[in-house]
Amino acid sequence: MLEDLKQEVYEANMQLPKLGLVTFTWGNVSGIDRDKGLFVIKPSGVDYDKLKPSDMVVVNLDGEVVEGEMNPSSDTPTHTVLYNKFPNIGGIVHTHSPWAVSFAGANMDVPAMNTTHADTFYGDVPAADALTKAEIEEDYEGYTGETIVKTFNERGLDYEAVPAALVSQHGPFAWGPTPAKAVYNAKVLEVVAEEDYHSMQLTKKNLELPQYLLDKHYLRKHGANAYYGQNNAKSKEHAARQ
Numbered sequence: 001m002l003e004d005l006k007q008e009v010y011e012a013n014m015q016l017p018k019l020g021l022v023t024f025t026w027g028n029v030s031g032i033d034r035d036k037g038l039f040v041i042k043p044s045g046v047d048y049d050k051l052k053p054s055d056m057v058v059v060n061l062d063g064e065v066v067e068g069e070m071n072p073s074s075d076t077p078t079h080t081v082l083y084n085k086f087p088n089i090g091g092i093v094h095t096h097s098p099w100a101v102s103f104a105g106a107n108m109d110v111p112a113m114n115t116t117h118a119d120t121f122y123g124d125v126p127a128a129d130a131l132t133k134a135e136i137e138e139d140y141e142g143y144t145g146e147t148i149v150k151t152f153n154e155r156g157l158d159y160e161a162v163p164a165a166l167v168s169q170h171g172p173f174a175w176g177p178t179p180a181k182a183v184y185n186a187k188v189l190e191v192v193a194e195e196d197y198h199s200m201q202l203t204k205k206n207l208e209l210p211q212y213l214l215d216k217h218y219l220r221k222h223g224a225n226a227y228y229g230q231n232n233a234k235s236k237e238h239a240a241r242q
């Protein structure tokens with residue numbers, strides 16, 4: 001069942017070590033088939049160099065394993081919550097990449113400070129609250145996902161425009177329309193977290209990216225009027241006006 005999706009999710013997982021986003025087995029990628037209401041996720045604690053497409057585990061939207069020999073990723077409950085609460089996402093990534101974890105450890109958002117950030121994230125990447133002792137002690141594993149959803153709701157954030165979050169004192173989660181795009185977003189988050197850290201060492205000035213730069217760089221790559229790369233929306237619009 002879902003052999004193509006297993007291959008896609010396997011390939012996305014294998015990008016994590018290639019992109020320098022995981023140490024040991026500390027990361028996972030999943031991808032969902034919305035029509036079937038099932039997602040495919042990496043098994044827990046298996047070395048990347050031993051991982052095979054057939055090891056991927058199939059899980060339903062109640063978080064129950066429906067196919068697979070191995071235990072699914074320990075982060076499966078978080079992926080389950082995010083797929084249920086963010087209905088347009090097709091893939092999710094969790095890593096312990098060090099620059100993003102540095103901000104998570106400090107309970108700090110990754111602020112939009114440069115156009116690299118704005119090309120992918122339409123604003124700060126939020127740091128959701130750390131889990132409480134009571135949440136950890138409860139017999140429910142979904143609080144890591146719930147704290148992300150709560151933060152997006154409380155701050156009125158659009159999860160498609162800001163496709164990532166930190167969970168304070170834990171680490172980053174990123175998502176996207178596909179598993180590969182979620183991995184891309186996780187890598188961008190790691191890059192901009194490192195860049196932000198260095199900028200913050202260089203000056204104590206306000207480093208907030210002005211709205212016009214955020215708009216220019218986000219909107220040229222996203223939405224109906226995107227015109228980056230081979231996308232010619234802007235030039236077509238210009239031609240139509242002549």
Ligand SMILES: O=C(CO)[C@@H](O)[C@@H](O)COP(=O)(O)O
Binds near residue numbers: 026044073075
């Ligand atoms: O933080 C943890 C485990 O403590 C996990 O996110 C990480 O190691 C990845 O675990 P999985 O191999 O996906 O179960």
